[in-house]
Amino acid sequence: MAITSKRNPVDAFLFSFFFISYYLSLLSHAANTITQGQNLSDGLDGHLISDDQNFQLGFFSPANSSLRYVGIWYHNIQENEPSVIWVANRKNPLFDKKGVLMFKDDGNLMVVAGNNTEVWSSNASIVSANTTARLDDTGNLILSSDDGKKHWESFNDPTDTFLPGMRVQVNAERGENRAFNSWKSANDPSPGNYAMGVDPRASPQIVIWEGEHRRWRSGYWDGRTFSGVPNITSSYLYGFKLSDLENQSRYFTYTPMNSSDKLRFRIRWDGYEEQLRWDEGGSKWDTIQSQPADKECELYNFCGNFGLCNELNSPVCSCVQGFDPVDPDQWYKGNWSGGCRRRTELQCQRNLSSVTQETAGEDGFLDVKCSKLPDFANLEVVTKDSNESCESKCLNNCSCTAYADASGIGCLIWKGDLLDMHQFPRAGNTLKIRLADSELGGKRKLSILVIIIIVVAGVVLLVVFTFLLWRFKTKRKVLATVSSISGGNDNDTPLRIYESSKSMEFSTDLSGPADLSIDGDQANGLELPLFNFNCVAFATNNFCEENKLGEGGFGPVYKGKLPGGQEIAVKRLSVRSGQGLEEFKNEIILIAKLQHRNLVRLLGCSIQGEEKMLLYEYMPNKSLDCFLFDPSKQALLDWRKRFTIIEGIARGLLYLHRDSRLRIIHRDLKASNILLDEEMNPKISDFGMARIFGGNQHEANTNRVVGTFGYMSPEYAMEGLFSVKSDVYSFGVLLLEIVSGRKNTSFRLSEYSSLIGRAWHLWNEEKAMELIDPSIQDSCSRDEVLRCIHLGMLCVQDSASQRPTMSSVVLMLESESATLPLPRQPTFTSMRESSIDTESYMESQDIVSSNNLTVTMICGR
Structure with a gap:
């Protein structure tokens, strides 16, 4: 008799469930390990995953490349392309998807191509061939034998990335340890031109090498931190630590303060070391610090x-x-x-x-x-x-x-x-x-020989001086117009030029120094080269139209070339100019005394009858507005260039306000007065409107308001009060223009009265990123842009006392850790809020149009 039985459907389901779960658990348990006889082939199943699901080993291709590599990257991070931390066959890529990671007969790991050609091997000295490869939770691939002995680790053979848990050897006997080598490019993991590691001699320090030459170094380890990087803090519990091994060797490790943070250090393909932390909320890697910082002094x-x-x-x-x-x-x-x-x-x-x-x-x-x-x-x-x-x-x-x-x-x-x-x-x-x-400051007695040399030299100098004085007295051409331009004085004119008591000689090239003095005790005089009119005319090809760079309130500006080959820009005072004479006096004295890398350099002047000219160093890229407000050129100013320009302008103003021998208020800071050299470095120009303040003077009043509409601070435009905070306001406007690529006055006919109004509304609604020039959205740093917009809003506050000083501005620009206060809402942020009819206001002013190298004046009624 046949006996049959029927399985309960519930029992069958449970049996299947536990059976599947059992094998899945086996697969999951084995997913971080391969043993002798097992291979990983390029494909969906050709990978290992660490137990904590943080890291994955497998085959990958960099962006825009079909080449295949075996590498390790973050497993549970959602990115467009993997964040690779280690590459095996970086020198020998695979050209197809037929590669295999497998064991050699001696127990080493190797990567072979489809034709069984070995392209990489761990090359460890292994006695036992019974080995296992395991990807652990730190991202380290470990090759070990059954007895637990480790024969090889990827942490000891890194590529470009340093992770918490790694040990970087510090051994003075072995010399420099160039542990990390950059990729060749962003999409090519083959060895690049930069290396990062430790120089252990004397006191250890981290070094970046470019080829065989140093590019940057961290300064010496003092037991807690690296002394040459003052913004990095450390303790014995967290951060870098120098430890000792049993064999008297030492090594650096890094311990994050929060063990759950995903942190990594890497040497980028372009030679910059950076520390990155994964931002889960923003799904991106945040840069905590980068070296060398964007400063010249950081370079070795x-x-x-x-x-x-x-x-x-x-x-x-x-x-x-x-x-x-x-x-x-x-x-x-x-x-x-x-x-x-x-x-x-x-x-x-x-x-x-x-x-x-x-x-x-x-x-x-x-x-x-x-x-x-x-x-x-x-x-x-x-x-x-x-x-x-x-x-x-x-x-x-x-x-x-x-x-x-x-x-x-x-x-x-x-x-x-x-x-x-x-x-x-x-x-x-x-x-x-x-x-x-x-x-x-010590004093030494001079030997007889030294005394004799000094006496002889003094006699020679006396003879030469007597001869030159005789030559000068025989020539009667004197600079008669210097005394003429010193005549007349305005209560608002801070400078007067006096005729020199020295005779001056004209030649076909250069007449020699013009001795000019400033009224008061601010200076004892200066020497400025005085050029012959014919020399300047020859340099500019007789002021031909082809050499004309622009024209403004001062007059036309021409490009020229001196006989020695130096290119110059010549500002020629127009006889019909409504400004000019006082501005000429102001600029010829003031800018000649200022020397700063972010101020345009005055090379000399020419004065002959009614002809008055200023000669400057030539700026091949003209002025900032030529790029900033031209849709066809805006893209040439990426965010890095714009931020460099912002920093340069800020440093130039700081020099004028605090660090120069004279305290200077520029009073006409705008995009057309920022010139750009061949490397797009900014130089502040046009000091015709500038004013000098005394040592204890902080504010002044004028009945002659000069400047450019849209850049003037409220207290200056309405009451004639100006101070260093007037320049801060103009800088804030200029900063917002650089970020947005829009003129402040381009919003006059919109719902906002100005760019300031639009910036305030977007910033207040936490939509400040909408202000950014579309041409730089892909290249900009979000944190830097938002900091600049925030800083711009602080600079354009109505009250001068609430605006920061330029020293604070420079600090806030250069320090990512600086805390910025909240700005107050500007008075006129929309057309509905404005109590002034802008058009009628502008019609009531005497406005001279501006161009590239111009001075714009607004004279109050």
Whole structure:
């Protein structure tokens, strides 16, 4: 008899469920490991995934490439393309999808192409062939045997990325450890031109190399942080840590403060190191810090040997006290790579007579505070004796050029040249540079030979001076018009030019210096080259129309070329100009005394009868408005260029307001008065409207309002009150124009009275990104743009007292961590709110139209 039974449907379902779950769990458990005899083929199943689902190993192709590589990337991050942290066969890509990751007979991992050609191997020395490869939760691929011994790790053979959990070896005997090598390009993982790692000599530091040359370094490790990166903080619990291994070797590790954060460091293909953190909310990688920062002083040895770099100075490079440029011509042209050399030899290096030796003072030390200590071309870390100071050790060593007693490091002594010196606004260490006594104010008795040389030189100079004076007196051509332009005075005119008591000679090229003085105690006079009219006419091809660059209230501007080949821009005062004479006097005195990389340079002037001209350095890219408001050229100004221009303008204004010998209010800052050199660096021009303030003067009043509508602050336009905050307001308008690519006055006929009104409404509604010029939306940094818009709104506040100073503006631009206060709503933010009829207001003013290099005047009734 046949016995049959029927399975309960519920039991069958449960059996199937547990059966499937069992095998899925086996698959899931095995997904992070492969063993001898197993392969990973290029395809959907050819991958490993770490237990915590954070990392994945498999085959991938970079963007815009069909080449195949075996790599590791973040598994659970949704991106357009994977964030690759490690590549196996970066030197030998696969050309199809037939590649396989498999084990060799000796237990090593290898990648083979479709024709069984080996393109990569782990190349470990393995005794046992019974090995396993596992992708762990840190992103490390580990090759080990059954006894747990690790034979090879991807963390010990990295590509361009450093992850928490990695160890970077620090071994002075082995020298530099160039652990990380950049990709060749954004889409090519083959080895690039940049490397990042640790130089362990003396005190360890992180270094970026470009080829065989240093590009950037972090400064020395002081036990808590890297002393050359003042904005990075650390502790023993979190951040970088230098640890010791059992074999007396050392290594750097990094521990994030929040263990759940996805953090990585990498050396980019373009030579920048960056620290990235994954933002789950924004689904993007945020850049926490990047080195070298976007500053010239961050670049290695930017100012050359014995040159000191400081971003707050202008120029940024200077020779340390007691040193002079090796090549003065190149140095003053802005090429500082040649560096500086010692002016007076140290005491132990001199070959002096016994008399001089007895009277020469001992060497001393110059303190350079807030320093990134120099690189260790010849550096040693000295263990100090209890009875001998670090200073004594340096003085007792004739080859010692500097020392520092650095906290956390000890006594550092440099021999030979000092390389890569960088001075910070704050933090850093104090460097003691060894100088001869005379360079520190010491007095020495001169030898008889030196006295004889000085006397002979004095006699020669006296003879030459007498001869030149005789020649000048024989020529009767004198600058008669200097006294004429000094006549008359206006209560609103801050400057007067007096006729020089010196005779001046004209030649076919250059007449020599014009000695001009400023009314009051603000200056003792200056020398400005005076050019012959015929020379200027020849340089501009007799002021031909083809050489005309533009025309404004001052008059026409021409391009010219001097006999030596130097290109110039010539502003020719128009006889019919409604402004001109006083502005000419103002500019010829004022700008000649100002020297800053972000101010246009005045080369000279020409005065002959009614002809008055100013000669400037030529700016090949003309003015900012030519690019900013031209739809066909806007795209040439990407966000990085615009941000550089914003920073340059801010530094130029800071120099005028605080750092120059005179306190200057520009009063006509606008896009057409920002000139661009061949590298698109900004230079503030047109100082015809500028005013000089005394040492304790902060505000002035005028009955003659000058400037350009749309850039003038409310208190200046309405009451004639102006101060440094008037320029801050104009800067705020200009900043919003640079971000938006729109003129402030282009919104007059819209629902907003101005660009300021539109910016306020968008910022207040948290839609500030809609203000951005569409041509830069893809290239801009969201955080930087929003900070600039926020800063612009602070600068255009109605009350001058609520606007920041330019020193605060520069700090807020350059510091990502600076906290910006909330701005107050401007009074006129829409046509409905405005209590002034703009058109009738403008019709009641005497407005002179402006062009490229122009001065625009608005004279109140």
